[in-house]
Amino acid sequence: xxxxxxxxxxxxxxxxxxxxxxxxxxxxxxxxxxxxxxxxxxxxxxxxxxxxxxxxxxxxxxxxxxxxxxxxxxxxxxxxxxxxxxxxxxxxxxxxxxxxxxxxxxxxxxxxxxxxxxxxxxxxxxxxxxxxxxxxxxxxxxxxxxxxxxxxxxxxxxxxxxxxxxxxxxxxxxxxxxxxxxxxxxxxxxxxxxxxxxxxxxxxxxxxxxxxxxxxxxxxxxxxxxxxxxxxxxxxxxxxxxxxxxxxxxxxxxxxxxxxxxxxxxxxxxxxxxxxxxxxxxxxxxxxxxxxxxxxxxxxxxxxxxxxxxxxxxxxxxxxxxxxxxxxxxxxxxxxxxxxxxxxxxxxxxxxxxxxxxxxxxxxxxxxxxxxxxxxxxxxxxxxxxxxxxxxxxxxxxxxxxxxxxxxxxxxxxxxxxxxxxxxxxxxxxxxxxxxxxxxxxxxxxxxxxxxxxxxxxxxxxxxxxxxxxxxxxxxxxxxxxxxxxxxxxxxxxxxxxxxxxxxxxxxxxxxxxxxxxxxxxxxxxxxxxxxxxxxxxxxx
Amino acid sequence: xxxxxxxxxxxxxxxxxxxxxxxxxxxxxxxxxxxxxxxxxxxxxxxxxxxxxxxxxxxxxxxxxxxxxxxxxxxxxxxxxxxxxxxxxxxxxxxxxxxxxx
Numbered sequence: 001x002x003x004x005x006x007x008x009x010x011x012x013x014x015x016x017x018x019x020x021x022x023x024x025x026x027x028x029x030x031x032x033x034x035x036x037x038x039x040x041x042x043x044x045x046x047x048x049x050x051x052x053x054x055x056x057x058x059x060x061x062x063x064x065x066x067x068x069x070x071x072x073x074x075x076x077x078x079x080x081x082x083x084x085x086x087x088x089x090x091x092x093x094x095x096x097x098x099x100x101x102x103x104x105x106x107x108x109x110x111x112x113x114x115x116x117x118x119x120x121x122x123x124x125x126x127x128x129x130x131x132x133x134x135x136x137x138x139x140x141x142x143x144x145x146x147x148x149x150x151x152x153x154x155x156x157x158x159x160x161x162x163x164x165x166x167x168x169x170x171x172x173x174x175x176x177x178x179x180x181x182x183x184x185x186x187x188x189x190x191x192x193x194x195x196x197x198x199x200x201x202x203x204x205x206x207x208x209x210x211x212x213x214x215x216x217x218x219x220x221x222x223x224x225x226x227x228x229x230x231x232x233x234x235x236x237x238x239x240x241x242x243x244x245x246x247x248x249x250x251x252x253x254x255x256x257x258x259x260x261x262x263x264x265x266x267x268x269x270x271x272x273x274x275x276x277x278x279x280x281x282x283x284x285x286x287x288x289x290x291x292x293x294x295x296x297x298x299x300x301x302x303x304x305x306x307x308x309x310x311x312x313x314x315x316x317x318x319x320x321x322x323x324x325x326x327x328x329x330x331x332x333x334x335x336x337x338x339x340x341x342x343x344x345x346x347x348x349x350x351x352x353x354x355x356x357x358x359x360x361x362x363x364x365x366x367x368x369x370x371x372x373x374x375x376x377x378x379x380x381x382x383x384x385x386x387x388x389x390x391x392x393x394x395x396x397x398x399x400x401x402x403x404x405x406x407x408x409x410x411x412x413x414x415x416x417x418x419x420x421x422x423x424x425x426x427x428x429x430x431x432x433x434x435x436x437x438x439x440x441x442x443x444x445x446x447x448x449x450x451x452x453x454x455x456x457x458x459x460x461x462x463x464x465x466x467x468x469x470x471x472x473x474x475x476x477x478x479x480x481x482x483x484x485x486x487x488x489x490x491x492x493x494x495x496x497x498x499x500x501x502x503x504x505x506x507x508x509x510x511x512x513x514x515x516x517x518x519x520x521x522x523x524x525x526x527x528x529x530x531x532x533x534x535x536x537x538x539x540x541x
Numbered sequence: 542x543x544x545x546x547x548x549x550x551x552x553x554x555x556x557x558x559x560x561x562x563x564x565x566x567x568x569x570x571x572x573x574x575x576x577x578x579x580x581x582x583x584x585x586x587x588x589x590x591x592x593x594x595x596x597x598x599x600x601x602x603x604x605x606x607x608x609x610x611x612x613x614x615x616x617x618x619x620x621x622x623x624x625x626x627x628x629x630x631x632x633x634x635x636x637x638x639x640x641x642x643x
Contacts, residue, residue, distance in 0.1 A: 077567040080574055080600040087601035112601070119607065127567055127604070345563045 007212050008227040012205045014180070015465060016222040017191040020200030021240040022178030023233065024155035026215040026226060029163070037143050039100040046092060049101040052141040057082040059137065077127070078134045087112075102142045109135040152177070157215040157224070159208060163190050173199050178217035180205055180224045185462035195501075196273065198522045204462055250525030254285040259531040261510050266531050269325075269518040271496055275313050278320045280521035288324035288382075290518025291444065291496040292317055294370065295331050298339045304366055310373035318381030325382045327444065327494075327518075329425065330370055330399075332388035334359045336460050342366060351458060356389025356425075361398055371406040378420040386423040386444055391430050393437045396422070425496075429453050432478040435485045443482055444518070447497025451475045470499040476508055483513035494518055503530040510534070553582075555627040556589070556615045557634045565608035569638045574600045576633055582620030584630070589613040597630070 039045065057079060064075035081087050090111075094104035109131055116128035152158055154175030161182045168179070168190045179194055184203035194201040200219030212226035216236045220243070225232060259266045269290030270283055274297075277283070297305045297313060305313075318326055333339045334347075334355025342363065347353040360367035374385050387399050400422055410417035426432050427446035435443065447470050452459045454475050457468035469475075479495065486493035494516035499505035501523035509517065510531070519527055561569050577584050577597040585594035588608045594617060595602040608614060614634055618626045633639075 073568050073571070076571050077600070080571045084574070084599045084601050086596055086599035115605075130567070345566070 004211055004227070007209045009225065009229060009232070010209055010212075010227075011223055011225045012180075012208055014202040014205035014222050014224065015186055016201075016219055017181075017184065017186040017203045018179075018194040018199060018201035018219055020178065020198060020219040021236070021243060022155070022157050022176060022200050022217040022219075023236060023240070024157050024177055024214065025153050026212040027152050027156045027158050028210050029152065029158055029160045037100065037102055042096050042098065045095045045099075045101040045104075048142060049091065049095065049105060049138075052101070052105075052138050053082050053088070055141050056134065056138045060134075077130055081131075081134060102139055105138055105142070106135065157217045159215070159224075168193050173197055178202075178219065180208070180215070180217055182206060182208055183462060185460060185465055192498075195498075195522070196271075196277065196520050204465075247525065250529045251282065253529045253532060254282060254525050258287065259528045259535075261531055261535050264515055266510065267494075267516040268524060268528060269327075269494065269496075269516065270521045270524065271518050272317070272521075275316045275320075277521065278317065282524045283521040285524060286324070286521065289317065289321055289326040289328075290494050290516065292326060292328045293332065294329060295333050295337055295339065298331065298333060298342065304339075304342065304369070307369050307373045307376075310370060311376050314373060314377035314383070315380050318377060318383060321381060323382060325384060327384045327386055327423070327442075328374060328377075329386050329388055329444075330357070330367070330374075331360055332356045332425075334389075351452065357387040357395055357399055358389060358391075360387075361395065361402075364402060367399075367402060368406055371403050372410060372417075375403065375407045375410055375417040375419065376415060378418040379416045383420045384423060384442060385420045386425055386442070388425045388446070389427060389449070390424040390438070391428045393439065396424055396438055396440060426450065426482050427453065429478060432482055435482050436489075440491065442492040442494070443486060445479055445482055445493065445495040445497065445514075447475070447479070447495055447499045450478060450497070451499075454478065470497070470502075470505060471508060476512060479509065479514070480512035487513055492516065501527060503527065506530050507534055551619050551623075553618045553623040553627045554616065555631045556613050557631045559608055559610060559612050559614050559634060560637050561634075562610055564610050564612075565603060565606055565614075567604070569634075570600050570603040572638045573603060573630065573633060574598050576629055577626065580618075580620075580622045580626035580629075582618040582623040582626045584616060584618040584623075584626055586617075586630075587615050589615060 040048065060075050060078045060082070064079065091104045091108040094108065095101060113128045113131045113135070116131060152171045154172065155177045157178045157180055158171060159180040159182070162184050163179065163181060178200040181201070181203045182205050185191065186203055191201055191203070200217050202217060202219060202222045202224060205224055208224065209226060214227060216225040216228050216233065218236070218239070228236065259268060267287040269288045270286040271291040271293070272278060272289055273293040297310060314328060332355070334343045334353060335351045343359060344354045354362060374383070377383055387396060390396055403419060403422065407417050407419045421441035423440045423442035423444060424431065424438060425446045426435065426443050427449035429450070431438065432450065448459060451468050451470045451472065455468050455472055457464040459468065483493050485491070493514060495509060495514050496518035500509065500517035501519035503526060506517070506527060517527065559565060574597065584597035586597040586603065586606070587594050588606055590612060591606065595606065597603070597616065616627045616630050
């Protein structure tokens with residue numbers, strides 16, 4: 001691709017979602033190409049569309065076969081649409097009236113998608129993404145693409161309007177690269193994935209020109225530059241090199257003894273969402289695992305994982321940790337993490353809905369399998385278990401009762417099992433305000449959700465990103481309250497939200513009494529250095 | 542709830558209450574159209590709340606019904622195997638769209 005003079009050097013400013021640098025080919029992944037197709041006669045166009053539809057049908061059927069189970073059932077909806085003459089008729093009618101195959105298909109689908117989006121029912125709204133997926137697959141085929149899943153060259157700066165987590169996971173990030181979103185939000189699920197993998201990501205860039213050959217993405221300055229001049233590339237490379245050196249020196253800090261502040265040892269633990277996350281080179285320096293998410297065991301699988309599968313995952317992490325503590329959080333599904341066959345469909349307000357422990361208590365069967373696996377793992381290492389999204393002490397006790405029952409049943413079957421120390425996530429303001437009512441062995445503050453509920457800002461709504469500030473005094477006040485109660489009553493308190501990994505927030509957390517932070521492995525070095533530097537400055541906020 | 546009757550010799554009708562928790566959503570709709578397509582008969586469907594009959598073999602049309610839980614689904618079929626078609630479709634909805642055996 002030639003560099004277009006009207007694009008070269010264009011720079012856009014967005015918001016940082018994940019720190020880092022990327023310089024590589026510029027790849028738009030959601031924009032369907034609008035050029036390049038010669039339009040034939042109506043019979044030619046009809047033939048072209050028929051061919052594209054049957055090719056798309058074969059692709060979806062192959063995907064469904066490979067996925068199996070629940071995922072296959074979902075894809076069958078797309079297959080059924082491709083075989084639905086009434087669904088296809090408006091497109092063919094438009095072609096007979098002289099429209100090109102791609103224009104006719106795109107406009108017929110746009111109408112259907114708008115119709116689904118206007119539905120009051122959120123479940124139906126969500127189906128519009130199936131239609132969009134189908135629309136794009138057929139368009140790619142029609143316009144001469146191979147219609148296969150997107151092929152992104154290694155190290156590319158990927159630009160999209162927004163990107164669902166599944167598409168992020170489809171891309172091979174092993175050679176680096178970066179993500180530039182026109183909309184998106186730093187609190188989205190995909191931003192979490194990018195941070196966990198150390199992939200730079202900038203969101204809310206607004207309208208970005210298409211057709212650039214290469215780009216620079218600066219996750220620190222939150223900028224995207226298209227087709228940069230060689231001077232700009234040189235400057236960028238020097239900044240990148242400095243960033244790498246800083247990271248390398250930060251890593252040297254990791255090898256030093258534990259961080260301390262005001263004479264107190266600060267324990268730095270890591271958040272993981274799958275066993276493989278312990279492979280991060282910095283993970284070995286952590287004081288333990290402060291949060292192992294388990295809902296990712298549920299994602300992308302045809303069926304809910306059975307007891308042995310879960311046990312194997314928990315056991316692997318405990319073996320990796322040795323004597324270090326491992327806190328596993330029970331399924332935190334619901335909210336922005338729907339799981340087919342488990343979470344509630346059609347909730348008008350999922351973040352205020354049946355999620356976390358609320359959901360698990362409604363599904364004692366599914367929950368029971370997890371509790372059995374955890375009870376078996378509890379005898380294998382230094383395991384602690386916590387429940388997410390707890391509002392009242394009754395919920396903690398209901399969860400505990402199920403856990404005690406699972407342990408009793410296992411022991412009566414002659415299986416080694418134990419009840420691990422039970423704690424709760426503190427993310428509902430009601431729990432934070434009445435923390436002394438909970439008979440928990442430990443508390444873990446989930447600052448992302450706490451900030452969302454205290455500031456009444458939907459985490460996934462990018463328009464509110466500035467308002468959902470975790471440094472809001474109301475949020476800090478609740479954090480301080482919990483830390484103070486913990487110190488007074490000898491109950492451990494940690495914090496596992498994004499603010500623990502944000503150098504700007506760390507002084508506020510330490511000064512409010514927190515001595516245990518749980519962060520992504522990739523943030524360990526940076527946070528440890530931040531704490532060391534605070535200490536050498538006298539340790540005042 | 543299952544009520545099939547022969548009217549005017551040709552048109553078979555039946556009705557059944559939708560008990561599926563999420564209403565007539567994608568997966569039930571796919572199952573319903575797949576089953577309808579096994580029959581030669583012309584089959585129409587509507588809810589008691591909608592006047593218009595739609596093609597029971599069109600998944601996109603069935604989605605537009607937006608039939609909620611507890612709504613009554615009505616079938617109307619004509620053709621050689623119309624009776625078997627209506628009976629099978631009523632049974633499918635009444636049994637809450639069980640996974641068919643492979």
